[in-house]
Amino acid sequence: MKNKPVAVVGAGISGLTISTILKKREVPVEIFEKKDEPGGALKTVNSNGWLLEYGPNTLLLKDKIVADFLRDAGLEEEMVVANENSSKRFIVKNGKPEPLPASIWSAVNTPLFSLKGKLRILGEPFISRSDDPDQTVAEFVERRLGEEVLNYAINPFVAGIFANRPEDLSLRHAFPAMHNLEAEYGSMIWGSFAGAKKRKEQGRIPRKLISFKEGIQQLPETLASQAGKAHYNQKIEKIEKRTGGWFLESNGREFGPYSKVVLNTPLYQIKQSQIPVNDYDFEMLQKVHYPPLSVMYLGFKKDQVEHPLDGFGFLVPELEQRNILGALFSSTLFEGRAPDDRHLLTVFVGGGRQPDHASLPTEKMLNLVMADLQDLLGITGEPVFMDHVYWPNAIPAYHTGYDDILRTLKNVEARNPGLHLAGNFRHGISVPDCIKSGIELADQIAKDLS
Numbered sequence: 001m002k003n004k005p006v007a008v009v010g011a012g013i014s015g016l017t018i019s020t021i022l023k024k025r026e027v028p029v030e031i032f033e034k035k036d037e038p039g040g041a042l043k044t045v046n047s048n049g050w051l052l053e054y055g056p057n058t059l060l061l062k063d064k065i066v067a068d069f070l071r072d073a074g075l076e077e078e079m080v081v082a083n084e085n086s087s088k089r090f091i092v093k094n095g096k097p098e099p100l101p102a103s104i105w106s107a108v109n110t111p112l113f114s115l116k117g118k119l120r121i122l123g124e125p126f127i128s129r130s131d132d133p134d135q136t137v138a139e140f141v142e143r144r145l146g147e148e149v150l151n152y153a154i155n156p157f158v159a160g161i162f163a164n165r166p167e168d169l170s171l172r173h174a175f176p177a178m179h180n181l182e183a184e185y186g187s188m189i190w191g192s193f194a195g196a197k198k199r200k201e202q203g204r205i206p207r208k209l210i211s212f213k214e215g216i217q218q219l220p221e222t223l224a225s226q227a228g229k230a231h232y233n234q235k236i237e238k239i240e241k242r243t244g245g246w247f248l249e250s251n252g253r254e255f256g257p258y259s260k261v262v263l264n265t266p267l268y269q270i271k272q273s274q275i276p277v278n279d280y281d282f283e284m285l286q287k288v289h290y291p292p293l294s295v296m297y298l299g300f301k302k303d304q305v306e307h308p309l310d311g312f313g314f315l316v317p318e319l320e321q322r323n324i325l326g327a328l329f330s331s332t333l334f335e336g337r338a339p340d341d342r343h344l345l346t347v348f349v350g351g352g353r354q355p356d357h358a359s360l361p362t363e364k365m366l367n368l369v370m371a372d373l374q375d376l377l378g379i380t381g382e383p384v385f386m387d388h389v390y391w392p393n394a395i396p397a398y399h400t401g402y403d404d405i406l407r408t409l410k411n412v413e414a415r416n417p418g419l420h421l422a423g424n425f426r427h428g429i430s431v432p433d434c435i436k437s438g439i440e441l442a443d444q445i446a447k448d449l450s
């Protein structure tokens with residue numbers, strides 16, 4: 001079994017990381033991907049000088065293990081760090097983008113929160129711990145920081161990261177760091193200060209928001225060139241263990257034997273006929289909801305936009321009752337994202353908040369989006385560039401009760417020794433989280449096989 005290769009199904013960032021590390025540890029490995037290229041959600045398109053990110057736009061680098069992985073892949077020179085003023089983020093309040101406070105002084109003066117709301121934040125260290133082991137993000141924030149922080153900070157923040165609502169996510173699973181601050185220190189504010197040294201010891205590095213010179217897709221392309229042998233246009237339809245090892249089936253062709261199989265496909269794409277899984281476990285895994293999301297790319301001449309676009313972008317709280325979730329100021333974030341004298345905006349629509357909006361036809365969506373942009377950013381005239389991508393199932397929602405999902409994943413693996421289920425549904429949805437958990441799993445597999 002030991003000398004047989006490991007099969008990795010899915011060449012998204014999870015599968016590519018696992019395959020790259022296995023190859024590095026001298027474990028033979030083969031990747032199977034149903035599309036004709038690597039990357040999964042990571043996809044960059046260069047359309048006559050407009051550099052569009054169809055999936056992730058930025059990577060938040062905060063763990064040394066991830067930074068080292070990118071350096072070892074030879075990507076350090078290719079990295080670009082987000083423009084300095086992208087630390088400024090806007091939240092819409094009363095129809096106007098207001099900067100999120102970045103200092104104590106701006107926090108005192110911000111119109112985002114009333115005086116009562118600000119005093120409520122200062123009272124956070126005096127709020128006692130919850131005895132609910134699996135509260136929603138909304139319950140946690142409202143209890144500790146008050147309604148205003150929930151509505152005008154966390155609600156838009158959750159829309160920006162998960163394309164979802166704080167009421168629909170489990171704090172412990174979606175934001176474990178926040179959960180741990182309360183559990184360990186009894187306070188988020190106090191824990192943020194007191195835990196700084198510990199975070200450094202845990203391998204945290206100063207935070208950096210990055211992409212790559214040619215866009216995010218440089219990452220999967222580089223990894224694919226260093227990972228194991230790849231079979232593209234191969235949709236795996238069956239995974240089966242027989243004497244001699246694991247076998248895969250695609251387009252009526254059989255591949256194998258393999259020592260192990262790592263399945264990296266999203267949970268909603270797992271077919272019951274594909275892996276050995278019982279009805280109960282299969283139904284449990286299908287409970288994970290991936291809300292739909294549309295992303296619209298709009299280009300304008302600079303003199304069409306009144307707002308200076310001096311920041312990362314803006315997010316819209318649900319209470320503001322707008323058509324969009326928010327927008328990135330993409331041409332401010334990184335150089336070379338738009339032709340000269342043009343601005344590129346990346347606008348998000350739908351998610352768990354307004355799922356019906358996500359699937360609107362392009363023309364209808366454009367009207368809704370433009371109505372908001374005209375109002376919020378003072379845009380005049382028609383866009384000079386437009387593109388639109390629709391994600392029917394964008395990002396998995398780590399809902400309350402997610403322990404049952406994690407337990408089911410473990411049960412499926414325990415009943416099928418040699419089968420591993422990996423991906424953004426397990427240890428965090430961000431690209432860096434997928435890299436981190438991919439490295440850990442590959443190291444474990446290499447150890448098992450040594």
Ligand SMILES: Cc1cc2nc3c(=O)[nH]c(=O)nc-3n(C[C@H](O)[C@H](O)[C@H](O)COP(=O)(O)OP(=O)(O)OC[C@H]3O[C@@H](n4cnc5c(N)ncnc54)[C@H](O)[C@@H]3O)c2cc1C
Pocket residue numbers: 009010011012013014015032033034035038039040041042054055056057058059060234235236237264265266269293295391394395422423424425429430431432434
């Ligand atoms: C619109 C959007 C914006 C995002 N923005 C950010 C961001 O700014 N920063 C950030 O860190 N994260 C962001 N994310 C999240 C992040 O991109 C994803 O969580 C991550 O890329 C998922 O990687 P994965 O490898 O686990 O899964 P995927 O990327 O989904 O990869 C799974 C792969 O499996 C393949 N596959 C499926 N079925 C089969 C089969 N039967 N046989 C063979 N192959 C199969 C698929 O084609 C795919 O290539 C964003 C996600 C989306 C959708």
